[in-house]
Amino acid sequence: MSAIKAEGVSKSFGKRVVLEDINLEVGGGDLFAIIGPSGAGKTTLLRILCGLQPPDSGSVAVLGERLSYGKGANLTLRRRMSFIAQKPIAFRETVRENVAYPLSARGIEGGKEVVDRALEQVRLLGLAGNPGATLSGGEMQRMAFARATVYGPEVLILDEFTAHLDPQNIKLLEDALVSYQKEKGATIVLVTHNLFQAKRLAKTTAFMLDGAVVERGETSRIFNSPTDERTGAYVRGEMVY
């Protein structure tokens, strides 16, 4: 069964066509990477998949329910998903309060152990009492990861969750992601610039170019024997972007 299903999704900003007739299926429990050069429409696609932005046409279904994009729409469904933006922001609260936010938003009281575990997983327990705004780039991403996973979403959508980070932070976050998926069997969609990261993490990879999905398939096949020559050029590093 597919966890995410996009059908005929198109999106333009003014005259610029950003997405054109995207059809994409992500299987339940998959770790799905979307790769492609800047401007391919990856971020816009993610925002549509998690309900932040409606498509001009086409539809998206998550966990079997169609997204409707209104204010307060799909609240129950939305609470089974999560999204980490490329540049996550902290609320003006402590790190602990930030991570506990999704719980309190669901009316879940207490949950201290759950929050502690989420913080521990990203090695932020020591900074739990610090103001969220004082975190460094890597710490901020780790906080955002803990915050997005603390309530155990079944679908997790990540936009460049390790961009501009140092290797230690990348390693820490990748490990956290892998163990989260293993533990929950969650479906993960990951947009990344970092081809090696896609290779390391993803079961399935899709290559996007100019607002369209050029090719998708098992990660090893995409990297080793792409059928489309543009995919080949991209994964071999021949495409200038």
Added chain:
Amino acid sequence: MESDLLDVTFLSILVSGSATLIASAIAIPLGCFLGMRKFRGKEIVRTVTYTLYGFPPVVAGLVLYILLSSSGPLGSLQLLFTPAAMVLAQTLLVMPIVVGLTMSAVSTTSRDYTETAFVLGADGWRTARTVIHEARVGIISAVMIGFGRALAEVGAVILVGGNIQWHTRVLTTAIVLETREGDFGYGLALGAILLAIGMVFFYLMKRYQDKGMLA
């Protein structure tokens, strides 16, 4: 003279403080609402609000005098030349400032925080609360600036208050009187008290605001 001094000082805080409280109670929710909502005519509302920032206090005072006068439509309320009338006048002057500044504080923080709250599973109310919470530094500034305007204002309170000793004489109108009577020194001393009140108030608010910034 000392009891007189205490009197006008207290009355200044009473009038401007009440006006700021009442104006904030109305203007903060209104500003949040306007800042978060997208609706047609929002730009017009914004422009009108910003224009009212500079609304001349004497004009507000004059309009209010005409309304509250015994022969005016609200004359039966018997509010003219009472602190209540002064509170009313300053409320009218402070309100647009708090509405406008709250509105811009909320709408500038709005998008990122709204989206973050949204994807973390907040419903509409919770999202609104979060955005307001995030904008609180700006909202506090709005209240501070509003209070400053009220405290420094003289044109409206002298018209609807009448500058009556023991009753409606506040620091600014007392300064007008002292200047007229030629007692510059005393007028300046009153001015210093006015500044001191503002400073204490701003210091307290600023301290809180700095905490709000970081946490």
Added chain:
Amino acid sequence: MKKIQMAAIAVAFIVVVAALWTWYFVQNRKGPIHLKLATTTSTQDSGLLDSILSDFESKYNADVEVIAVGTGQALELGRNGDADVLLAHSPSKEIDFVNQGYGLYRWKVMYNQFVIVGPASDPAGINGTALARTAFGMIYDSSATFCSRGDQSGTHTAEQNIWKSAGYNYSGISAQSNSTWYLSLGQGMADTLRTASEKRAYTLTDEATWYNIESQLGLTILVKGDTTLFNQYGVIPVNGTAHPAVRQDMAIGFANWVTSPETQSMINNYTISGHHVFVSNTDRVP
């Protein structure tokens, strides 16, 4: 934690304001009847009211709220029923006010004098001139700087009358936008005196304000004693027929009190910097 702080600040603020309201009401609980006296700024600024009103307040168990404004605004307050009694110094306007039915009657209370002041150098040479209108003519001829209140106050009205009696078309003088010698200020008396002092100009002033701030000014009295310069004050209880809120009985009481022999002698005895400024002259029929 932070929510508590936010609430604490709001609560503290509310408590302070509530405490001040309590203080205000306790202060004003004494319960005397409030009488709104609209008068001119010069009356208040002279300090006369401060020195005599407590007598009225204790005799009548009243609390007089003095609203000091320009003569025009004082009459307007009476007309609208926003004041109970008027003490003004613009006889013709006051008589009109009573004739139009806004006031019950007008009694003379006292007078003080207007004097013409100017720099000691006296460029127009008016020092010692007996008649104000002659002095104004000399000022006009020499184009020496003259500062006018320009605010339609009683003093300004008196000034206009002098120009008229000297044979000038007042609007011709005041309407010259490029006039270098006639300055219409639109200010109160003390401000006008100060401006005149800075500009080494002539001006017309009441004696009370003059003696109050004389020491701060570089001006001197040049013309005094012309009976046309007498500044007559009158008291008018506002007619409460149209405005039930007006405390007419108390207003009549005030008029009676201010024209009573005891008060009249208090007025005569009042001094500013050692100068007797007010002369009581009520025309009330006992």
